[in-house]
Amino acid sequence: xxxxxxxxxxVALILWTMLIWLWMYVTRIPAMNKAxxxxxxxxxxxGGNLDELLPPEVQWKAHNYNHLLAEPTLFYAICxxxxxxxxxxxxxxxxxxAYVGLRVLHSLVQVTVNxxxxxFMLFALSSLCIIALAIHAAIAVFH
Amino acid sequence: MDIAILAPASVLVIWSLVMLFWMAGTRLPAAxxxxxxxxxxxxxxGPDIDPQLPDTVAWKSxxxTHLMEQPTLFYATVxxxxxxxxxxxxxxxxxWGYVVLRIIHSIWQATVNLVNVRFLLFLASTxxxxxxxINALWATLF
Numbered sequence: 001x002x003x004x005x006x007x008x009x010x011v012a013l014i015l016w017t018m019l020i021w022l023w024m025y026v027t028r029i030p031a032m033n034k035a036x037x038x039x040x041x042x043x044x045x046x047g048g049n050l051d052e053l054l055p056p057e058v059q060w061k062a063h064n065y066n067h068l069l070a071e072p073t074l075f076y077a078i079c080x081x082x083x084x085x086x087x088x089x090x091x092x093x094x095x096x097x098a099y100v101g102l103r104v105l106h107s108l109v110q111v112t113v114n115x116x117x118x119x120f121m122l123f124a125l126s127s128l129c130i131i132a133l134a135i136h137a138a139i140a141v142f143h
Numbered sequence: 144m145d146i147a148i149l150a151p152a153s154v155l156v157i158w159s160l161v162m163l164f165w166m167a168g169t170r171l172p173a174a175x176x177x178x179x180x181x182x183x184x185x186x187x188x189g190p191d192i193d194p195q196l197p198d199t200v201a202w203k204s205x206x207x208t209h210l211m212e213q214p215t216l217f218y219a220t221v222x223x224x225x226x227x228x229x230x231x232x233x234x235x236x237x238x239w240g241y242v243v244l245r246i247i248h249s250i251w252q253a254t255v256n257l258v259n260v261r262f263l264l265f266l267a268s269t270x271x272x273x274x275x276x277i278n279a280l281w282a283t284l285f
Contacts, residue, residue, distance in 0.1 A: 010223055069211075
């Protein structure tokens with residue numbers, strides 16, 4: 001099997017998620033020190049508990065990291081379906097890159113200004129890409 | 144296609160289901176002991192009762208949720224490496240490293256759960272994934 005070009009947007013979004021992961025810790029660890037959280041003896045809890053302790057703009061990075069592990073799981077699955085069904089070129093490739101571009105913008109909005117209307121519009125547009133890819137995948141595998 | 148790298152991914156799927164049973168096997172008896180009637184009202188979700196249960200019970204649930212997060216990237220990366228014929232050598236070792244570290248992370252979170260050790264385990268596993276993802280980029284870009 002030739003290496004599919006559709007693997008590229010998948011890898012791009014994975015690496016983007018890792019970058020947000022890094023951004024989360026680069027802001028979270030100093031904020032935890034500043035909030036005087038005794039990490040040496042901290043037992044239990046989850047990252048979500050920090051919502052009550054850290055400034056919102058610090059947690060926005062974590063919110064986006066979690067967000068990137070929600071709907072994009074469908075994106076990866078659909079891309080694999082399209083590759084295995086031989087539909088991994090042309091319009092589908094463009095839509096996949098559009099999804100990645102929109103998710104990058106969505107991340108940047110959520111971790112900085114986080115105006116919900118902009119965030120929602122970007123999320124809605126990116127979801128339309130998922131819907132289009134899913135319909136194409138459905139046509140390819142059921143037709 | 145490089146099938147070998149699908150093995151560690153399969154192990155992590157099975158491990159996640161082990162955690163599911165561990166979670167259910169501790170949560171349901173604990174809920175019963177606390178006199179919580181799970182069937183009392185519709186719409187409840189597992190984590191809703193976590194605050195009422197002992198911490199060690201909720202920790203299993205925290206870890207199960209955790210396994211549904213970053214590992215989704217791991218599965219996608221594994222499939223990319225397999226399809227790009229790059230699922231061998233270093234990438235295969237890293238995939239096994241990721242899975243072993245996540246299993247240790249699970250056991251730690253579900254039992255002792257000292258956060259700084261948990262964080263280091265998570266950090267180490269993330270580095271495995273990060274290197275795999277960068278290798279996936281090279282394998283698909285050129």
